[in-house]
Amino acid sequence: MGTSKSFSDVKHTMVPNWGPLSSSLTSNCDSSSLPAPKLQNIMRNFVKALGGASAGGRGGSKAGGRSSIKTAKKIGGVFSTFISSGNNIRETLASTGLTDIDNKTVGDVINHLIEYCSGSATSIDDNAAKEATRLLLEELIGQAESIDRVQTLLEESFTTSRLEDVIIKYFGYYINELLSKWFYENLIKNKNESDCNNLFSQIKNFIVERVADMNKKNPLQNIDWSSQEADRLVKNIQQDVLTVFE
Template sequence: MGTSKSFSDVKHSMIPNWGVLSSSLTSNCDSSALSDQKLQNIMGHFVSALGGASTGGRGGSKAGGRSSIRTAKKIGRVFSKFISSGNNIKQTLEFTGLTDIDNKTVGDIINHLIEYCSGNATSIDDNAAKEATRLLLEELMGQAESIDEVQSLLQETFTTNTLEDVIIKYFGYYINELLSKWFYENLIKNKSESDCNNLFGQIKNFIVERVEDMHKRNPLQNVDWSSDEADRLIKNIQQDVLIVFE
């Protein structure tokens, strides 16, 4: 599941609804197929643990939602540059500080962009944001075998998807990673690995399916990514993602 360490950044007693969320995960960690209602209940408890969609979505929670905002703005900056450059991947990578591009592998490119967008991970929130970045970039360009194929794949992505679509997908990955990093390591101490993987696999699929159907209301064309407006729009999107599960 990509967990790095147990949840220790914030005292559990300081997190609203922590016990309810923990109990709902423990009681549903078995080999069964969960109903959409049970999965929605788990995610509702998760949003509550962030202090609600408004608080958590706009970076007001100590439990999470801050690193994801910083990272999503960097992701937006990268892909906006790609779009505005006429889908020129080399120009985009140079913009992010990558040099000697012709000698870089696709893996090198992905790793560089992960570091550019997420930086050092020193907390559970940082780790969740960084892992979500890796998952997003591997989905978008991981099948490429050359830099030209990376360019083609991204061009195809932004022919059929908006930048908002991609940022929404990122936040979906992020909240799944945050939830699993909070609980997976401790849960597996008392439950079997197969049951834990079954539970978190269903949660991940549920999140991905729900965010794909989200109403889009935050167009990101021509955004100045260093502006307060960019910050507001990214927070709007994370809040909208959390509202889906509230």
């Protein structure tokens, strides 16, 4: 769960309310099962560390929330193409530059889409956005044994879920990854690994459960994913996700 680059490389002065977030994580890093109010307090401090749901959600924070917007728009574009193509995975992958698909494994497809959606990672924010992309794709299509099965799994996903649901899930994974990359590596130096894993596992589950219950109010059908409207809607969604914890 660690990261190749410690958040200590970034000045804590860039992050509002760093102290309360650090204290709430450190004091709760043990073997206990945390009640929902304590988990909510940790996440409230996280949102404050981003400068609030509005700043963090709309890309106005220096601490995070920018790479996730860029990546979410790319993810939205890929899945929008899949839906509009009549669930044609080959046409969708070709639109991202992946050809000779029959000679590719599902792992190749996932790795290609991670790079296509997230690009190179040069910061902790980039790394969090990229890891969240991997987690999302592995959840959606990681169990597929073939390209045709990828198509079937995605078709099933978008029969029961809307594109907004998938983008919300992505942002849930992203904020968990960003929080983990900020603190896990340094926290484990002072706490044992089991307690750290226990804490971050509970945080992840709490985030996933809370965002799953969000009200959906940003329909993403039939939009141009390179447009300002797409940018606005994606920022709306990330702000809405952070508002759940504010």
